[in-house]
Amino acid sequence: MIVILKPGAPEQDVRALCGQFQAQGLSIHESTGEHTRLLGLIGDTSRVDVDSVLASPIVEAVRRVSEPYKKANRKFHPADTVVEVAGRKIGGGHFAVMAGPCSVESEAQIVEVARGVQAAGAAFLRGGAFKPRTSPYSFQGMRAEGLALLRRARAATGLPIVTEIMNTEHIPLFSDVDMIQVGARNMQNFELLKELGRLKTPILLKRGLSSTIEEFLMSAEYIMSEGNENVILCERGIRTFEPSTRNTLDISAVPMLKSKTHLPVIVDPSHAAGIAWMVEPLALAAVAAGADGLMIEVHNDPAHAKSDGAQSLTPAQFAGVMDKVRKSVEFFRGL
Amino acid sequence: MIVILKPGAPEQDVRALCGQFQAQGLSIHESTGEHTRLLGLIGDTSRVDVDSVLASPIVEAVRRVSEPYKKANRKFHPADTVVEVAGRKIGGGHFAVMAGPCSVESEAQIVEVARGVQAAGAAFLRGGAFKPRTSPYSFQGMRAEGLALLRRARAATGLPIVTEIMNTEHIPLFSDVDMIQVGARNMQNFELLKELGRLKTPILLKRGLSSTIEEFLMSAEYIMSEGNENVILCERGIRTFEPSTRNTLDISAVPMLKSKTHLPVIVDPSHAAGIAWMVEPLALAAVAAGADGLMIEVHNDPAHAKSDGAQSLTPAQFAGVMDKVRKSVEFFRGL
Amino acid sequence: MIVILKPGAPEQDVRALCGQFQAQGLSIHESTGEHTRLLGLIGDTSRVDVDSVLASPIVEAVRRVSEPYKKANRKFHPADTVVEVAGRKIGGGHFAVMAGPCSVESEAQIVEVARGVQAAGAAFLRGGAFKPRTSPYSFQGMRAEGLALLRRARAATGLPIVTEIMNTEHIPLFSDVDMIQVGARNMQNFELLKELGRLKTPILLKRGLSSTIEEFLMSAEYIMSEGNENVILCERGIRTFEPSTRNTLDISAVPMLKSKTHLPVIVDPSHAAGIAWMVEPLALAAVAAGADGLMIEVHNDPAHAKSDGAQSLTPAQFAGVMDKVRKSVEFFRGL
């Protein structure tokens, strides 16, 4: 961490500030130029509060040099993490697709979709039981009953299930869920992240709509710092000024995340654009950019879906996309 | 709501779609141009799922005409809502300032700051007990103990207290809090909003970093639709590309919100910029733009604050800002 | 175009407004709901000024239904446009790569790079003679002399040249340039677009940093409406809040543009991220998403480049990327 001092900072105040840093176990390199004077802090600065340093009347600016995350940092764990769920692997060269409806709506629906996505090659069944909806007047999900239906679809197909949690109070309901999803709107629900960090269940963490890559990794760090290192990151589009797609898929986030962390990185092309016909090109782009997997919305009857119909594929459309995805994964593996 | 059909949509599919809308109690006006054919849906469209409509293969686009919020909508409640807390009013011409430290750190600190902000004219004491922090390695707040200290500061000064909640499980701890704050990162924590909607305590709802004004009002609607209509909205800066301030204060949101809703609207100039010296000009701009109040961070020793030191004022600085704020409120009231 | 009237608009004002629209040759469909009353304008609304309509005291909102661009619109020209330059084709299944240095720096440099990119399979030589730089103290390009050196590199290799224009006054200097580039910062330099529209030379139009896809197409329309229909669109990253890459590549823009327009669409992965090692994954993602070509920065000595060194590949690195790009284009063609 580099602390840039204001011109003319009184020497005794500089000494006092240095004393504070040394009390935190840091050593200090000073360097003085014509217009600027710097303090380089050496040691573990992850606990230094940048804002408190900035509050000092003699400090002009502070620049971080090292990343504030540790357990998620590839520098300290160079090898890829492989997350294993019910015999299926993701990361470290293992590619996996999670598919299913936005919302679980009935036993018939979820079992039919589960069979469809299984036949097409999906490794996981996704489906929402607790639904975060912008409007209180929209369908809020079948909640505990939806979880029960997911279990039946799992029993019918053998597919492990991935489903979203919205509240710490619901954790007991999720005890036999194979992978727990934290949605974009809860990426910085820190109380939830900490509780999930105390479980062993793998966590699928989605990037917040306006979260930087560093904030995303800090949220993974929240889970990991409590002991659960089975975290999968999911890029699902960020909010920009462009109105023609619901969000803007940040495809660069895939190689950037993979350079900064050892955790698996998947892409959700359904939420990224919010448009069914765009799922295929974005899914292929994600494979080309090096993603470890995909999460895709599939519904047996999108025009009557209770949520997110506009971005859902039919099982037949999904089979077409999966065929191309499978061939692309193999092509890029051999490239 | 207007549904724009694709060119050449088969007549029988159009009839089927119209049938669906009619089954939802809507009536339909059709209009056909050279290149476009539209369906105008008349009636209560707040429950129509735009995405499902978009999933129809004959639909090109959907445009909402009426706002999806009702209880928060000024169209249906033209008069300003005045929220009253322990004898202090906000909204409808009543201006109030909430001030205090980002984090409660000790009894001495919170009581000292409470006395300082009271002397300067603040109507509420704010202070964080549960702290949402980007890093798991940062100070996480004193939690229940912090709430106890806030109560002591209230006892010492008579100032009602405002403090942030992060989780539904903590609601019992907040039973005697005067106003409960929902932070920007929890603006779309819908489970929390619904639970808070079942209380009588006034809720201070902060705008999410990348939330549109419509989404902000839909989150207020979540609380109100459960029965709690004591909601105060707080603009606190949005995330943009500009790096010189922590966030970008969306000052236009003040008049825009006040035109769309009857709820009180306040501004938090401390979080908006993240810079202590910028609190004064932004606070005055908020008054000029018509805000009903302010929330300002004040700390007895910003350079040693456990969080947000860079944006905290000392009690003396706060007194200076308050003096100008008070005069400005009066000036604009008479303008 | 749909005009949403304010509740209670006086009938005689509505009639006057309708009269104005009819005077512009439009016919009107009215529809009246419980809370809203709409006018649907039928006919050619591309000349209707939305802002003037909004200025009417009885108008609440206006929604466009049809796109404001015509010549660039795929609806009216379903077949892909193929741009042909010196025997090389782009669009309609023809994939092409343009490569070269950010800035032309010397004859030796540009000829060496031209030979390198030609050997690796580039179809065009790119190189900047007029350079838009954020700082007046940065290298501003060799200007006319740089154009002369580009011609020598073309003579030495046979590669057609692509180079950026910044001002209408320089048009005569560009008379024998094979393709003229309009940079992101000039995407809405309308005087320049109009003048380029009067030439026959193909134009490579880059998307502005914060331009929507519709604005991008309107800028193409500027060129096309003056008679020059040889326009190639280039997505090169948009400005967002994410700081880890220079810009955010909007990969969704590729399929979205290709659905809306018949013009060829290429991607510049060098400027998108601003990071040399990220060019390869982003180039492959662009191919997967359906791009018609790529523009890539290559420099013989990036660490001593006078501009954009951080994102430039060496000729050897470029050859490696090209090998993968070529195989990927073939793979996706056969998929």
Add this chain to the structure above:
Amino acid sequence: MIVILKPGAPEQDVRALCGQFQAQGLSIHESTGEHTRLLGLIGDTSRVDVDSVLASPIVEAVRRVSEPYKKANRKFHPADTVVEVAGRKIGGGHFAVMAGPCSVESEAQIVEVARGVQAAGAAFLRGGAFKPRTSPYSFQGMRAEGLALLRRARAATGLPIVTEIMNTEHIPLFSDVDMIQVGARNMQNFELLKELGRLKTPILLKRGLSSTIEEFLMSAEYIMSEGNENVILCERGIRTFEPSTRNTLDISAVPMLKSKTHLPVIVDPSHAAGIAWMVEPLALAAVAAGADGLMIEVHNDPAHAKSDGAQSLTPAQFAGVMDKVRKSVEFFRGL
């Protein structure tokens, strides 16, 4: 400037890099921590190309410490610049309002508006002759004829005129214009900025839609570095994700710019929101935040304006706003 080296950078490469910096007249302070090694560059780094440094294979990151602008920098020119035009002053405590129509449409129109804004207290007449319009099918301005009509309005009222230039070729036409405006879309039209830097006419420079404050100041630096130091900066709204206003007024930019530069800073509340009724609250907020002036659109008949009608005030509405602005300027001067 601080250069952060990659872990394990070979010593001889580090020495070579240091040699390069020393050859540019810089001295170097090294500091080495457990995981990081830094080079602090001391001296004039404004000509160091950050991208070339980043291209070195041993460099991980580069952080600027000092601002890249000099002539615009308040550090080197602490006193406020006062720009004087035809006896009217802006900056350094002098507040001025520029008002008039978006487009000049006829002699009758511009003279009528000029008289109206003069009577209400505007110090300058603004009016567009050359109009940057998103669509080639929209009214493009009266061009040279519009400039002639502005001159007549000036003759009739004595108000100095401010009007936008779009192209270097038009500079001779602007020889007797009192203040030349550079619009948001041309903020980085560097060829134009350089030519305007060779004039003596004061330049009103508008911030680009997605330009950072630093880029804005670098564009002012372009003009100033050529010799013309009469630059007025205008904040006019930036592009964000929020759709309810055309742009988002960055009110924080006012105090931030005034802290970083000695140039006058004005605000355009008309373009910022694009909504006539929002001009008043935003204008008052700008005054409260410390702006040195305002630019406001006024039209004698907004509903029939050829451009920007939605955001134009009538002369009577403008008089109402001016009355409040004048009182507010006085109030804040005395605060």
